[in-house]
Ligand code: NAP
């Protein structure tokens with residue numbers, strides 16, 4: 001199965017080390033601390049050990065970030081100088097793309113080609129995009145509304161918010177780290193990042209690259225360890241001015257609670273149960289390809305996954321078999337094997353969670369059109385794989401209609417002209433993303449305007465871009481990543497009123 005893959009010497013050496021915290025420019029990997037296994041989700045094999053930190057190291061990391069912020073070693077640089085460092089980070093990431101992609105493959109179950117051309121390239125571009133913004137942060141001049149305008153000079157300015165805590169999940173470790181680090185640094189903040197325990201490797205390599213690129217020590221710190229203990233301590237820390245979190249809605253709510261103490265600013269990128277709506281005039285091949293990639297890319301472990309597919313009754317019996325055939329043709333297996341199409345669940349825990357939701361859907365009366373089973377892998381049975389799964393005959397009361405699965409599970413509904421399709425699409429506590437499939441531009445835009453979601457695609461699904469704000473309505477989150485909007489979330493706005 002893994003014949004094609006030969007581990008590089010660089011990765012071999014990296015995995016032999018204990019993965020440590022990166023604090024104030026130094027690696028902390030003392031042996032006496034507790035460690036956790038880092039494993040390859042394609043095989044289940046333990047590939048390295050990572051330090052499992054304590055709150056004391058979080059305190060150290062926050063202190064390092066604070067002192068680097070207070071002495072202005074980063075925020076005090078000219079914006080042009082900050083931009084150069086961010087640009088160099090992108091260049092070095094590209095120079096190291098083979099190793100980064102290999103780490104993302106081994107640790108996060110990404111296919112090598114997709115990691116190299118997708119994840120790594122996209123994460124590098126994120127640093128370039130925000131490099132451009134460093135020199136374009138500005139304020140405005142204002143005129144008093146009820147004072148003598150000519151007696152006063154009034155302006156606003158944007159200042160870095162301070163120390164930013166960045167907590168990321170495992171489903172896109174490098175990209176999600178970049179989406180937070182790059183705007184935070186462009187704004188002039190100092191950071192403490194906690195990767196998911198499942199996927200520390202590419203983030204630690206990124207920290208190394210950032211130091212090589214000339215980022216001053218203490219401006220980026222990485223702490224490793226358990227979510228509630230380390231992430232929780234970081235989110236609650238009085239030395240932190242802002243927390244940006246990506247992950248589950250349940251933990252997002254805990255972050256809000258943790259942030260209460262000092263009322264640090266919070267932004268959240270959470271889960272979804274995103275609808276795709278296919279109208280009768282849609283190009284059915286495009287819609288089928290779109291639906292397949294929307295739900296089965298990264299084995300469905302994608303926050304914007306199109307997990308609810310609404311198909312107009314007049315095309316239902318034509319479109320469904322096309323989608324089913326494509327789903328059944330997907331080759332499921334190790335991300336180390338380039339002949340496969342869909343890789344593993346990140347962990348045994350995630351595998352169990354997805355299988356439990358599949359079994360519950362069946363028990364509640366949903367009809368399994370295809371998939372639904374565990375895929376046995378490899379001579380030693382390693383790896384965490386689930387067949388591409390499609391449910392039909394689902395009604396609104398079933399859990400599978402409303403609950404985020406975060407796995408390769410599609411739920412298909414038929415609608416007709418008597419249904420209020422916008423109300424059906426909006427029938428969710430989430431509001432992250434949606435797509436509308438039709439050639440009728442008026443229908444497309446009118447439907448797009450009414451669906452309550454932060455990201456709306458027309459005749460495509462799941463395309464992100466650095467320039468386009470990304471985030472959710474309702475319980476899908478607070479704030480936006482990407483674009484100038486993301487950068488502003490790492491700033492405070494100050495109004496200055498001058499009496500002349
Ligand atoms: P999660 O628990 O929300 O984890 C996300 C990050 O938060 C990880 O770094 C995690 O640390 C950390 N964390 C966990 N509990 C915390 C706490 N109390 N305070 C601060 N940080 C904490 O997500 P998960 O358990 O890995 O996945 C569970 C579900 O979340 C998935 O099935 C999916 O529905 C959803 N999810 C959504 C996204 C998204 O992109 N929106 C991404 C991943 C998962 P650990 O390393 O210890 O877990």
Ligand code: MG
Pocket residue numbers: 227
């Ligand atoms: Mg977790």
